[in-house]
Amino acid sequence: MVETNNRRLPVGIQSFEEMRKEGYLYVDKTDIIWQLANEGKKYNYLSRPRRFGKSVLVDTLEAYFMGKKELFEGLKIMEMEKEWVKRPVVRLDMSQAGAGPETVRSYLDDAFHTLETEYGIVVRQDSSLAVRFKNIIEGAYSKTGQQVAILIDEYDSPLQHSWKTPQHEACTSIYREVFAILKANDKYEKFVFITGITKFTQISLFSVLNNLSNISFDPEYAAICGITKEEMLRDFKPEINKLAVSKGWTFDEAVAQLTAYYDGYHFCHENMVDIFNPFCLINALADSKLKNYWASSGATSLLPKFVDDIEIKMKNFEDCPIDSDTLETSDVTGGGAELFLYQSGYLTIKSYTEGIYMLGIPNHEVRKALYKIVFDIEHHL
Missing domain, CATH: 1.10.10 (Arc Repressor Mutant, subunit A)
Known part of the structure; x- marks a missing residue:
């Protein structure tokens, strides 16, 4: 019998802090994350498919910029980061913002209110969302003396859902108005990172942020999301063994089946490292079953x-x-x-x-x- 009882796979867990504090397995990407945060460009956009680990990446960046050194003990980043500066972080998850202008405004209003409270910013009643966003970035910088990290996850979610509806143009005009502030407030910003699936180039962030660097095809970030074959073999041997035993396969046969089912993604022609869909691989190893996890997740x-x-x-x-x-x-x-x-x-x-x-x-x-x-x-x- 293969012993996997004391190992916890992060099925459905998107919080880096929860993974680290509760002892879930974490595939260590922190060397690539440090490189992105310290040696990459200032404004970055990363496109990856649904259920590919973008939110875990954003969560890890947030913990890093907030200086939560204790969460990174034993990870590769500890050999690279010497200072652990605590910075203010503005994080927006646009997958929570619905599909119409009212819900987008409501989400931003709520998110901004939380940040205004945190940084003691007084809001005038007639302030637009754009002015409030500007004041948050400047206020966070003034209060802490540190430049701000801005993380925007699933930026395109409301744009995707409103596409081909009468609400789409109203959604994009909110984006144009609010996110133009990012370019204007450059001196107060340390790092801006935006994730999405699809690119709406002319009508949203890409039109107002023409200095946004698309790292989606860069060789050094090809494996920043997802799990490589090397990482699977390094981190999940007991689970692969358990699958093999349950199916009557050898270890190598189990690896071949997992590869055929969930591997095969490539995101850069200069670095054709094979990437497994992490959501599917981790679910399959947790269940010891090969199923269509991705399609059934609404992808x-x-x-x-x-x-x-x-x-x-x-x-x-x-x-x-x-x-x-x-x-x-x-x-x-x-x-x-x-x-x-x-x-x-x-x-x-x-x-x-x-x-x-x-x-x-x-x-x-x-x-x-x-x-x-x-x-x-x-x-x-």
Whole structure:
């Protein structure tokens, strides 16, 4: 019998602090995180599919900038960070902001009120959200004497959900107004990090923050989210053994099955390290079962908004060319089916030649999810 009873897998846990304090397994990415925070650009955008560990990354950055050294004991960052400066952090999770202008305003109003209370900022009754955001950044800097870290998670969530509705333009105008402050308040900011799935280039953060560096395709950050084969073999041997025993496989057969089901993502043609979907891998190891965790988590729900039925039905998903400009810089609303399918995790980079990416399906789980969608479409046509 394989002993895994005293090991805790972080199923559904997105809090770095909870993982560390409660003894959950943590795949150590802190060397890459330190590099991003200290040697990277000041304004950064990272795109990864749903359920790929973006929120854990943001949470880890927040703990780092708040100087919570005790949470990082035993991790790689301890050899790199010598000062542990405690900084003010402004963190927004736009996945909580709904899908319309009223809910976006309400979320920002609530988040800003919390920060205003924390930093003792007096708010005039007629202050706009943009003025309040400006005052929070300046006030946090004044009160602490330290530049502010600003973390915006799932920035595109309200824009995705409002796309193709009458509310979309009103949502984007709030974004333009509020987030323009980030560029204007540069001297008070230490680090700005924004995550998302899709890029709305002309109508939101990307139009007001033209100094935003897209690190989504950078070789040094290819494995900042997700789990590599090396990390899986290093950190999850007992769970892989348990799966092997339950299925009557050898250890190597269990690894091959997990690889076929959940591996195969590539996010940079210069660093083609294989990445497992972390949500699926950890669930599979916790359950000792190979199931379609990603599709059943709602990861497929936005597909009909951005890709029409006929495009899905007619696509040859295994061999999908797309030029590098479209993949790396285009707006999701005009980039075609391949762009959305890549950004949302249905397709991944298979190869690259002279400015052309070849995309394909990453693994067995995604192939099953896509073919089920095609099957459902055929039965409704």
